[in-house]
Amino acid sequence: MKLPPSFTRRRWLGRSGALLAAAAAHPLAAVAQARPELRVGFQKSASLFVLQKSAGSLEKRLAPLGVAVKWVEFPAGPQLLEGLNVGAIDVGYVGEAPPIFAQAAGAQFVYIGYDPAAPQAEALVVPKDSPLRSVAELKGRKVALNKGSNVHYLLVRLLQKHGLSYADIQPVFLPPADARAAFERGAIDAWAIWDPFLAAVEKQAGARQLADGRGVVNNYLFYLAERGYAQRHPQVIQALFEDLGEQGRWVRANLRQAAERIAPLQGLDVEVVELSLRRYPLGVQPLTPAIAAEQQKIADTFFELKLLPRPLRILDALPGAATG
Incomplete structure (x- = not known):
């Protein structure tokens, strides 16, 4: 499913900027009175959110608006999106597939x-010590992954690249902690996983990569908001963006120091966190037509594999899209 020709960059920038531009038109008191809380869904693997939570930087930025912050932890992206779906959180940070x-x-x-x-x-x-040396050797093997996560798409694409189909393997759906345990006791043959869990199993257990996402997937990370909340509270979304940008710039300029701060919060070694941070080029930006088109490709792939019940239009989940 392709994006329509009318979806130009100028039109997109107008849509994506609408929420932020609208902030100036809303009195601060109205935001606080309407909803004095921002509920942030985060994963312990989301290093930037973990740092923000520890530093209290978002709370300080939202204090002038009279808006408190509540942090709600989830084991992975799919579970976080379930929380957003049932109204437990207002914003979250996840990979491409969730x-x-x-x-x-x-x-x-x-x-x-x-x-x-x-x-x-x-x-x-x-x-x-695995005898496996190539993705092509995974036929008939058990591969663990978190269902519906970013590595779900990575696995599909890697299999395709090496002449296999998704039906050629035995997927074992496990969240990261359970997958790590299964990996270490030899209950699975391979594991599709993301940082910092990836860096941890490499550093601590000597895990060996068959392949990463280079040349196969982009692995973008997305910031999402419950539609109604984003429409009602553009100032809060603006403040979140500003704090993410500031904290992200600090992390990029101070990788070792950032790793030292984040490591005890994630229960990981500093070297593990630093390696993970080096592989994540933090820098929040508004979506562009090109990024939306990449998401559409992933949605189309999952539908073709019958992993989705119906085709999707990514455009329907973009700012300014009609609902109802």
Whole structure:
């Protein structure tokens, strides 16, 4: 499914900027009175959100608006999107695939931003003593992954690249902690996983990469908001963007120091966190037509594999899209 020709960059920038531009038209008191809280869904693997939570930077930025911050932790992106779907959170940060599955399930959200491509931040790994040396050797093997996560698409594309189909393997759907345990006891043959879990199993267990995402996937990370919340509280979304940008710039300029701050919060070694941060080029930006088109390709692929019940239009989950 292709984006319509009318979806020009000028039109997109007008749409994506609408939420932020509208902030100036809303009195501060109205935001606070309407909803004095921003509920942020985060994963412990989301290093920037973990840093923000620890530093209290978002709370300080939202204080003039009278808006409090509540942090709600989830084990992975699909579970986080379930939380958004049932109204448990207002914003979240996930990989490429979770928003697609959530949109298929009827979740009402909008893409409010993305971080640059991070293809090295996800990979297919095997134990260090595994006889497997190529993705092509995975036929009939058990491969663990978190269903509906960014690595779901990575696995599909890697299999295609090496002449296999998704039906050629035995997918084992496990969240990261359970997959790590299965990996270490030899219950699975390979594991599709993202950072910092990837860096951790490489550094701590000597896991060996069969392939990462380079040349196969982009692995964009997306910031999402519940549609109604984004429309009602553009000033809050603006403040979130500003804080993400400021914290992201600090991390990029101070990788080692950032890793030292984040490591104890994630329960990981500093070297593990630093490696993970090096593979994530943080830098929140509004979506562009090109990024939306890439998401559409992923949605179309999942539909063709019958992993989605119906075709999707990514345009329907963008700011300014008609609903109802």
